[in-house]
Amino acid sequence: xxxxxxxxxxxxxxxxxxxxxxxxxxxYDPENGMFKKIELSSVFYAEGGAIGDLSGNGTPDVVCGxxxxxxxxxxxxxAYYEPVEFDPLEYSDHFVTAIADVNDSGRNDILVxxxxxxxxxxxxxxxxxxxxxxxxRHLIFEQVDNESPAFADLTGNGKPELIFHTDGWLGxxxxxPENPSEPWVFHRISERGDWGRFNHGLGLGDITGxxxxxxxxxxxxxxxxxxxxxxxxxxxxxxxxxxxGGAQMxxxxxxxxxxxxxxxSLEAHGWGLAWFRQxxxxxxxxxxxxxxxGESHEDNPHGVRFSQPHAITLADVNNSxxxxxxxxxxxxxxxxxxxxxxxxxxxxxxxxxxxxxxGSVDFLPILIDDDSGVGTQIEAGDLTGNGYPDLVTCxxxxxxxxxxxxxxx
Numbered sequence: 050x051x052x053x054x055x056x057x058x059x060x061x062x063x064x065x066x067x068x069x070x071x072x073x074x075x076x077y078d079p080e081n082g083m084f085k086k087i088e089l090s091s092v093f094y095a096e097g098g099a100i101g102d103l104s105g106n107g108t109p110d111v112v113c114g115x116x117x118x119x120x121x122x123x124x125x126x127x128a129y130y131e132p133v134e135f136d137p138l139e140y141s142d143h144f145v146t147a148i149a150d151v152n153d154s155g156r157n158d159i160l161v162x163x164x165x166x167x168x169x170x171x172x173x174x175x176x177x178x179x180x181x182x183x184x185x186r187h188l189i190f191e192q193v194d195n196e197s198p199a200f201a202d203l204t205g206n207g208k209p210e211l212i213f214h215t216d217g218w219l220g221x222x223x224x225x226p227e228n229p230s231e232p233w234v235f236h237r238i239s240e241r242g243d244w245g246r247f248n249h250g251l252g253l254g255d256i257t258g259x260x261x262x263x264x265x266x267x268x269x270x271x272x273x274x275x276x277x278x279x280x281x282x283x284x285x286x287x288x289x290x291x292x293x294g295g296a297q298m299x300x301x302x303x304x305x306x307x308x309x310x311x312x313x314s315l316e317a318h319g320w321g322l323a324w325f326r327q328x329x330x331x332x333x334x335x336x337x338x339x340x341x342x343g344e345s346h347e348d349n350p351h352g353v354r355f356s357q358p359h360a361i362t363l364a365d366v367n368n369s370x371x372x373x374x375x376x377x378x379x380x381x382x383x384x385x386x387x388x389x390x391x392x393x394x395x396x397x398x399x400x401x402x403x404x405x406x407x408g409s410v411d412f413l414p415i416l417i418d419d420d421s422g423v424g425t426q427i428e429a430g431d432l433t434g435n436g437y438p439d440l441v442t443c444x445x446x447x448x449x450x451x452x453x454x455x456x457x458x
Contacts, residue, residue: 089448096424098443101148113448129184137445147200152229166246194246217241238284249317254300265298314358318388320344353414356389364429364438374400377423395422
């Protein structure tokens with residue numbers, strides 16, 4: 050079985066051979082690549098985008114900054130708030146985006162987290178065909194800290210909560226179902242910590258295997274109670290070292306041993322991508338760092354390296370049954386003179402895991418693009434209905450859609 054799996058992986062690598070290069074070599078081939086690139090805009094509006102059906106016609110649309118672009122061709126765009134063009138030397142007020150029906154109107158709304166330490170809003174879909182009409186805006190929360198807050202269904206009610214920390218408290222905010230237009234209620238799950246608005250590294254996933262998502266940060270994880278939570282008692286904290294602080298964090302069984310591991314970048318404005326193997330000793334959970342990519346070419350078996358991996362998502366790009374790590378370089382996070390190699394190619398890569406019999410895991414790097422990169426969020430979802438995940442990224446180079454062409458290869 051292992052031999053057959055390797056043959057399949059070799060086939061994938063041949064199909065994608067033009068991608069298996071270091072970002073320094075700059076050899077992306079847009080005509081023959083695995084993804085078709087569509088430029089939504091060359092203007093810097095935001096650093097986070099989202100996928101979802103906003104028109105109500107059953108076809109996914111795309112949000113990038115103040116515009117939503119109608120699928121399936123994304124040529125028609127509609128402004129849902131007043132557009133502002135930002136200077137790439139500065140910052141936007143739009144870091145994270147999500148799409149969900151907040152008020153149960155039957156229409157999907159747009160949720161936005163602004164600059165770290167500032168407000169989060171949701172924009173109510175009016176269901177109008179008037180493209181000049183801006184959507185009503187409602188406050189979610191007035192101070193959302195961390196550079197990787199997440200909209201996700203933490204409680205299992207089918208609705209997204211906002212996971213973040215504020216004023217030193219880690220927790221989540223959720224709307225009042227009876228008054229969804231009112232600010233969301235914040236639920237503390239931790240003791241007060243020394244966290245500022247620009248902290249890096251936050252996510253969620255099931256570490257214990259009890260079916261409940263736990264909350265992850267760079268210094269450890271908070272265990273979601275198995276029994277009904279009283280809303281006041283802090284969740285049990287487990288210290289762990291997941292690096293200096295990267296981007297979004299995920300829990301996934303990387304090595305196939307039945308326990309979820311942790312995936313994250315190490316430094317959002319530096320170097321490093323890793324997975325942390327979960328090890329259980331006498332009932333206690335520990336993590337062992339497994340480096341995927343570092344500062345040196347020698348840190349990756351394929352010689353791939355790039356700095357500033359400020360956004361991550363997971364998606365199975367070729368439906369192999371195992372999710373891939375999708376990340377890239379955040380271009381000019383602190384301008385053309387800040388952070389390591391700020392002017393290197395703004396790449397996007399997928400790292401495809403290949404499990405070995407000894408428990409180790411190799412990651413095949415697939416270069417998706419070399420002139421876009423990530424912002425503070427990169428989104429995956431099926432835009433075409435072919436069953437394969439596509440990508441959306443918004444950043445200082447503009448807004449982009451990448452349509453997955455693997456099925457046609």
